[in-house]
Amino acid sequence: MPIRVLIVDDHPSFRSLARRLLVDEGFDVVGEAGDGRGALQAAGELRPDLVLLDVQLPDVDGFGVAAALAGQPSPPEVVLVSSRSRADYGQRVGSSGTRGFIAKAELSGALLRQLLTGGRTAS
Amino acid sequence: MRPPGRRGRAAVAAAGLAAGAGAGVALLWGGYDVPAALAAPTLVLNLAVGWSFIGIGLLAWSRHPDNRTGPLMVVLGFAVLGRFAVAVASDVGFAVGVLLGSLYLSVFVHLLVTFPTGRAGTRLQRGTVVAGYLLATPLDAVFLLLGATRGAPAGLPPNGLVIVPATAGSPDPVDVVVQVVVLALCGAVLAIVWGRWRRAGTAERRAIGPGLLGGVLVVLALMAQRSAFVVGIHPDVRVVFTWAARVVLVVWPLALLFGLVRSRLDRSAVSRMIVELGAGPPGSERLREVLVATLHDPTVQVAYWLSERGRFVDAAGDPVPVEPPGPGRAVTYLERAGSRIAALTHDAALAGEPELVEAVAAGAGMALENERLHAEVRARLREVQASRARIVESADAARRRVERDLHDGAQQRLVNVALLLRMAQGRLSSRALDEVDALLRETADELAGALEELRELARGIYPALLTDCGLGPALTALAERSSVPAVVTAAPPGRLPAALEHAAYFVVSEGLANAAKHSAAGEVRIDVRVADGVLVVEIADDGVGGANLDGGGLRGLVDRLAAAGGRLRLTSPAGGGTRLIAELPIGATGAGAPAPLPRAAADPTRAAAAAT
Numbered sequence: 001m002p003i004r005v006l007i008v009d010d011h012p013s014f015r016s017l018a019r020r021l022l023v024d025e026g027f028d029v030v031g032e033a034g035d036g037r038g039a040l041q042a043a044g045e046l047r048p049d050l051v052l053l054d055v056q057l058p059d060v061d062g063f064g065v066a067a068a069l070a071g072q073p074s075p076p077e078v079v080l081v082s083s084r085s086r087a088d089y090g091q092r093v094g095s096s097g098t099r100g101f102i103a104k105a106e107l108s109g110a111l112l113r114q115l116l117t118g119g120r121t122a123s
Numbered sequence: 124m125r126p127p128g129r130r131g132r133a134a135v136a137a138a139g140l141a142a143g144a145g146a147g148v149a150l151l152w153g154g155y156d157v158p159a160a161l162a163a164p165t166l167v168l169n170l171a172v173g174w175s176f177i178g179i180g181l182l183a184w185s186r187h188p189d190n191r192t193g194p195l196m197v198v199l200g201f202a203v204l205g206r207f208a209v210a211v212a213s214d215v216g217f218a219v220g221v222l223l224g225s226l227y228l229s230v231f232v233h234l235l236v237t238f239p240t241g242r243a244g245t246r247l248q249r250g251t252v253v254a255g256y257l258l259a260t261p262l263d264a265v266f267l268l269l270g271a272t273r274g275a276p277a278g279l280p281p282n283g284l285v286i287v288p289a290t291a292g293s294p295d296p297v298d299v300v301v302q303v304v305v306l307a308l309c310g311a312v313l314a315i316v317w318g319r320w321r322r323a324g325t326a327e328r329r330a331i332g333p334g335l336l337g338g339v340l341v342v343l344a345l346m347a348q349r350s351a352f353v354v355g356i357h358p359d360v361r362v363v364f365t366w367a368a369r370v371v372l373v374v375w376p377l378a379l380l381f382g383l384v385r386s387r388l389d390r391s392a393v394s395r396m397i398v399e400l401g402a403g404p405p406g407s408e409r410l411r412e413v414l415v416a417t418l419h420d421p422t423v424q425v426a427y428w429l430s431e432r433g434r435f436v437d438a439a440g441d442p443v444p445v446e447p448p449g450p451g452r453a454v455t456y457l458e459r460a461g462s463r464i465a466a467l468t469h470d471a472a473l474a475g476e477p478e479l480v481e482a483v484a485a486g487a488g489m490a491l492e493n494e495r496l497h498a499e500v501r502a503r504l505r506e507v508q509a510s511r512a513r514i515v516e517s518a519d520a521a522r523r524r525v526e527r528d529l530h531d532g533a534q535q536r537l538v539n540v541a542l543l544l545r546m547a548q549g550r551l552s553s554r555a556l557d558e559v560d561a562l563l564r565e566t567a568d569e570l571a572g573a574l575e576e577l578r579e580l581a582r583g584i585y586p587a588l589l590t591d592c593g594l595g596p597a598l599t600a601l602a603e604r605s606s607v608p609a610v611v612t613a614a615p616p617g618r619l620p621a622a623l624e625h626a627a628y629f630v631v632s633e634g635l636a637n638a639a640k641h642s643a644a645g646e647v648r649i650d651v652r653v654a655d656g657v658l659v660v661e662i663a664d665d666g667v668g669g670a671n672l673d674g675g676g677l678r679g680l681v682d683r684l685a686a687a688g689g690r691l692r693l694t695s696p697a698g699g700g701t702r703l704i705a706e707l708p709i710g711a712t713g714a715g716a717p718a719p720l721p722r723a724a725a726d727p728t729r730a731a732a733a734a735t
Contacts, residue, residue, distance in 0.1 A: 014538060021545065083534045083535060104541075105537070107542060
């Protein structure tokens with residue numbers, strides 16, 4: 001069964017390209033959201049396996065959204081993405097309770113699967 | 124009521140003298156047999172009271188023409204002397220004397236209750252004044268019609284003109300009732316005086332203190348006299364109270380005279396103030412202390428006028444409101460050599476002593492001007508400090524903006540390029556060449572977009588066209604890129620000092636950005652010209668107006684222009700468009716007149732740009 005993904009990013013062009021790329025690589029993209037509140041609502045309604053979550057969102061940042069998602073019953077896995085590098089966020093990624101972090105330019109299905117199956121590592 | 128002139132005053136004074144002489148004649152030769160031992164003190168005491176009220180009343184009237192205290196004092200003096208009509212042993216003399224018998228007390232109540240203006244302001248004041256008059260002539264008229272003789276001892280004029288012990292016996296019940304009413308009236312008078320005193324500030328208390336104190340003494344003496352009558356104290360003792368009430372009546376005009384003389388003494392204190400200002404250490408606090416001491420008003424506040432900014436500041440240079448001064452306060456504006464320098468906010472009582480305040484202003488003029496200059500320097504320093512803080516803030520905000528623009532713009536497009544290339548790579552392995560071709564086209568578009576965004580960003584940081592070709596071409600390009608239709612109607616035909624060109628460019632850039640964001644304008648006109656050594660940049664739109672200089676962008680412009688010695692003016696009435704005018708002195712940057720423009724960049728103006 002394909003992994004069901006919710007893409008959360010405030011840039012429509014990135015959401016669109018990420019959707020095409022992940023679909024190409026066998027994922028099932030079940031929805032998109034442009035901000036933190038939309039992400040929480042969509043996650044509650046769509047029950048995805050994975051949330052691809054941008055760190056810089058216009059309302060709540062990705063760390064805040066990840067913490068709120070973790071509080072939901074049977075929470076989805078979360079992978080953080082950003083056009084910045086992981087080093088720009090210091091220790092916050094490690095302590096965020098997410099599956100890991102992928103720089104947007106390096107997003108690929110293989111890397112996502114590696115994060116989901118190989119434990120909490122990040123690029 | 125207009126005050127009498129010099130002739131009028133002389134006539135009133137002559138009438139007063141004549142009334143006094145008439146009183147003497149009536150007492151000594153009016154037909155009654157008054158012993159010399161009683162006639163002399165009666166005459167001396169009443170002449171002293173009558174003439175002092177008339178004389179001091181005339182003086183007060185001429186000094187304060189709008190104040191009714193002076194004319195009331197004159198009336199009181201004549202009322203005292205008019206009582207002597209009763210000493211003429213005839214029906215007419217008796218009638219006139221009885222009718223005028225208590226009038227002076229009514230005028231006294233009127234005077235004290237309305238002191239120091241002579242005008243009854245409150246309902247209580249008016250009621251007390253009216254009650255005072257009703258208890259005098261009208262009541263005396265009733266007694267007269269009823270044939271009352273007031274029981275004068277044989278051989279003496281009636282109506283108590285000459286003070287002698289009354290015959291022992293029970294007092295007339297009607298008289299007791301009248302005296303109780305008089306006592307109640309005296310209580311009301313004291314209550315009014317107490318309220319007046321309580322409301323007054325220090326300076327006002329100093330002004331009205333002697334008058335109120337003297338008046339209260341008279342009222343207390345009257346109350347003692349009337350109480351003695353009501354409770355039935357022996358007539359031999361009561362007569363002492365009666366004499367005391369008459370004697371203290373002389374005190375009051377003297378107290379009023381003291382009040383008048385003291386304000387003149389205060390003015391002589393101005394010369395001491397000038398000496399103190401010259402001798403003491405300089406400083407705004409010292410200046411205020413000397414003003415407080417000279418004006419006898421501890422609430423005096425000095426505000427210094429900054430004509431360039433069109434506002435008052437305190438000694439520290441902080442803006443302070445001067446108008447309205449608040450209840451019980453008044454403002455006096457001080458000028459020096461025809462220019463406003465300061466404003467004194469003080470107790471409203473000092474407004475009645477304009478000569479004193481003016482003398483103080485003249486005497487302290489140099490010290491005030493000196494402190495004004497200090498305050499101006501402090502105000503400038505505060506503005507510079509605030510401006511410096513804003514410049515730092517503005518630089519931080521600009522850096523944040525560049526980071527955000529890069530993140531949302533070029534960086535995002537480059538991310539897209541990376542994703543597209545990764546997808547194309549995937550298609551290559553499956554040999555879907557058509558799809559690879561489409562993905563590469565998308566990649567090229569994203570790269571072109573990233574380049575354009577980087578160019579725009581670079582222009583925002585610093586416009587290369589401005590550095591290379593000058594203000595005219597740079598403004599034309601700016602107008603062409605504007606999202607609101609913009610036209611450059613004039614630009615200076617030459618190069619200006621770089622700092623001026625940059626400041627002018629950013630004024631136009633910010634003006635256009637504001638117009639695009641807030642004005643809903645159909646067109647923006649940009650007019651830049653040099654006039655009288657000043658570069659004037661004007662941006663006018665036909666939008667909704669309502670802009671103000673506190674907006675972040677315009678506030679930053681104010682600071683930028685201030686750094687170049689210029690200023691920014693904004694006219695933006697609601698619904699009337701917005702006109703932003705920046706003025707930059709060309710000499711302020713150390714440069715001379717504009718240099719000739721290179722031929723290649725000549726005639727950059729008259730370029731209009733359509734909306735994009």
